[in-house]
Amino acid sequence: MKSALHWFRRDLRITDNTALAAAASDAESVVPVYVTSRWRGGHRWTGAPRQAFLCGSLASLDKNLRSIGSRLVVREGDAVEELVRLAREAGAEVVFTNRDPDPFGRKQEERLAGALKAEGRELRVFKDVAMHERDEVRTGEGTPFRVFTPYSRAWAKLPKPSAGPRLTRLTTPEGLRSEGLPEPGRWGLEPFRGGVEPGEKAARERLRKFLAGPILSYAARRDTMADDGTSRLSQDLRMGLLSPREVYHRARTAAEGAEADGRDSVWKFISELVWREFYFQILWHHPEVLDHEFNPKYRGMEWDTDAQKFAAWCAGRTGFPIVDAAMRQLEATGFMHNRARMITAMFLTKDLHLDWRMGEGFFMQQLIDGEIASNNGGWQWSAGTGADAAPYFRIQNPWTQCSRYDPEGAYVKRWVPELAGVAVRKILAPPADGKPLVPDYPLPMVDHGTERDETLRRFRETAT
Numbered sequence: 001m002k003s004a005l006h007w008f009r010r011d012l013r014i015t016d017n018t019a020l021a022a023a024a025s026d027a028e029s030v031v032p033v034y035v036t037s038r039w040r041g042g043h044r045w046t047g048a049p050r051q052a053f054l055c056g057s058l059a060s061l062d063k064n065l066r067s068i069g070s071r072l073v074v075r076e077g078d079a080v081e082e083l084v085r086l087a088r089e090a091g092a093e094v095v096f097t098n099r100d101p102d103p104f105g106r107k108q109e110e111r112l113a114g115a116l117k118a119e120g121r122e123l124r125v126f127k128d129v130a131m132h133e134r135d136e137v138r139t140g141e142g143t144p145f146r147v148f149t150p151y152s153r154a155w156a157k158l159p160k161p162s163a164g165p166r167l168t169r170l171t172t173p174e175g176l177r178s179e180g181l182p183e184p185g186r187w188g189l190e191p192f193r194g195g196v197e198p199g200e201k202a203a204r205e206r207l208r209k210f211l212a213g214p215i216l217s218y219a220a221r222r223d224t225m226a227d228d229g230t231s232r233l234s235q236d237l238r239m240g241l242l243s244p245r246e247v248y249h250r251a252r253t254a255a256e257g258a259e260a261d262g263r264d265s266v267w268k269f270i271s272e273l274v275w276r277e278f279y280f281q282i283l284w285h286h287p288e289v290l291d292h293e294f295n296p297k298y299r300g301m302e303w304d305t306d307a308q309k310f311a312a313w314c315a316g317r318t319g320f321p322i323v324d325a326a327m328r329q330l331e332a333t334g335f336m337h338n339r340a341r342m343i344t345a346m347f348l349t350k351d352l353h354l355d356w357r358m359g360e361g362f363f364m365q366q367l368i369d370g371e372i373a374s375n376n377g378g379w380q381w382s383a384g385t386g387a388d389a390a391p392y393f394r395i396q397n398p399w400t401q402c403s404r405y406d407p408e409g410a411y412v413k414r415w416v417p418e419l420a421g422v423a424v425r426k427i428l429a430p431p432a433d434g435k436p437l438v439p440d441y442p443l444p445m446v447d448h449g450t451e452r453d454e455t456l457r458r459f460r461e462t463a464t
């Protein structure tokens with residue numbers, strides 16, 4: 001084939017990129033393209049932190065492509081229209097892309113395939129975002145799994161795709177029009193500087209550091225919020241700065257020669273990668289989870305929408321130090337520790353009784369790693385309505401969670417600096433004297449015991 005396009009979406013790398021490697025091997029010249037949308041201002045599913053990380057990662061992708069003789073072509077507008085136009089301009093017979101597991105991406109693929117076909121061109125779509133996708137992992141009856149543990153067992157039994165090399169050469173024709181590399185201002189967003197460094201090189205360095213040591217103590221340290229015991233790779237997997245295959249195989253290599261504890265830790269880490277794929281397959285088979293409770297028993301559940309309560313939660317001013325620390329970590333860095341995500345999500349749904357969709361949307365706007373499938377899965381798990389969710393009656397107590405996972409108050413004091421001088425025991429329980437911990441810090445906005453009872457009532461009434 002003479003000419004092809006590679007449509008970059010959530011695979012912003014030149015190492016082990018399945019569709020890009022196929023395009024490079026099948027076509028004499030390849031146009032690598034990214035299409036930015038025209039929306040401006042508020043967006044339900046993204047916000048300044050993730051768009052800033054995207055922009056940095058696109059700049060780094062362009063640099064990497066230039067180092068192998070190519071460059072990134074950027075177009076703006078409706079992806080299908082722009083790709084068809086560019087395919088015409090470049091005389092491309094085929095558009096290569098990696099499959100997007102989200103319903104929005106799937107729809108685009110369907111539209112694009114139809115539009116290209118009408119002109120005698122072709123769309124070729126590859127598996128890349130996950131090691132196993134769609135209905136590859138099935139029960140004995142051939143149906144998709146609804147529960148994680150049997151899914152993960154079946155997942156582990158399947159042969160794993162290997163990781164490919166870094167591309168060394170890509171020939172791209174001259175003279176094609178390109179917009180400049182995007183900046184957050186293009187979408188009317190403020191710059192965001194709080195996140196980790198974008199780009200494939202920085203992601204690979206994070207992976208190297210994690211594999212060089214922390215992975216072997218992952219199981220013991222992953223829940224301690226003040227500790228840096230997790231990989232911090234979620235945004236890299238989200239944007240495709242690293243392939244899941246590379247992360248998986250290199251993690252397995254790290255286990256070789258390790259003590260039993262170290263090997264267990266590596267498997268614990270790999271099981272988190274499996275959760276990511278579990279939620280992809282849930283969303284693939286049940287796109288309705290974006291609007292409804294996964295568990296039909298809880299559809300029609302009574303959720304509140306109180307704007308003031310929601311604003312206090314978003315701003316990290318609930319008077320629950322552990323919740324406030326987590327929300328402020330999110331605002332400052334575009335990231336929140338996994339344990340903290342569970343605590344804040346349970347607090348929103350079980351202590352404030354607010355609709356989980358409000359929290360889900362806020363997380364998508366704030367998180368750099370915002371991933372529709374995992375975020376929805378995490379929210380529905382916490383709300384007690386999801387696939388393999390925490391049973392509704394297992395309601396975490398935010399005070400106990402703080403004592404267990406931040407016993408020294410280090411996480412709280414880092415993110416809620418006004419509490420830095422407060423004795424730790426006062427952070428771990430509601431104020432006994434009914435007075436604020438420091439003058440400008442709010443009193444706990446609700447009583448956990450009372451709200452727990454209210455949650456139990458709502459769930460019982462819906463389920464019967």
Ligand SMILES: Cc1cc2nc3c(=O)[nH]c(=O)nc-3n(C[C@H](O)[C@H](O)[C@H](O)COP(=O)(O)OP(=O)(O)OC[C@H]3O[C@@H](n4cnc5c(N)ncnc54)[C@H](O)[C@@H]3O)c2cc1C
Pocket residue numbers: 222230231232233234235237238269272273275276277279336337338339341342345363367369370371372374375376377378379382
């Ligand atoms: C309410 C809620 C919302 C969440 N929203 C997102 C989201 O938008 N994007 C996202 O990537 N993760 C989400 N998670 C999962 C998890 O919190 C993050 O993946 C994790 O905190 C990222 O940090 P890490 O890379 O250091 O993770 P590690 O602990 O090092 O895990 C390694 C990788 O496994 C995957 N992973 C880990 N835990 C989970 C999980 N529970 N579900 C799915 N994948 C997982 C991630 O890709 C992660 O990078 C959410 C969890 C909850 C409870």
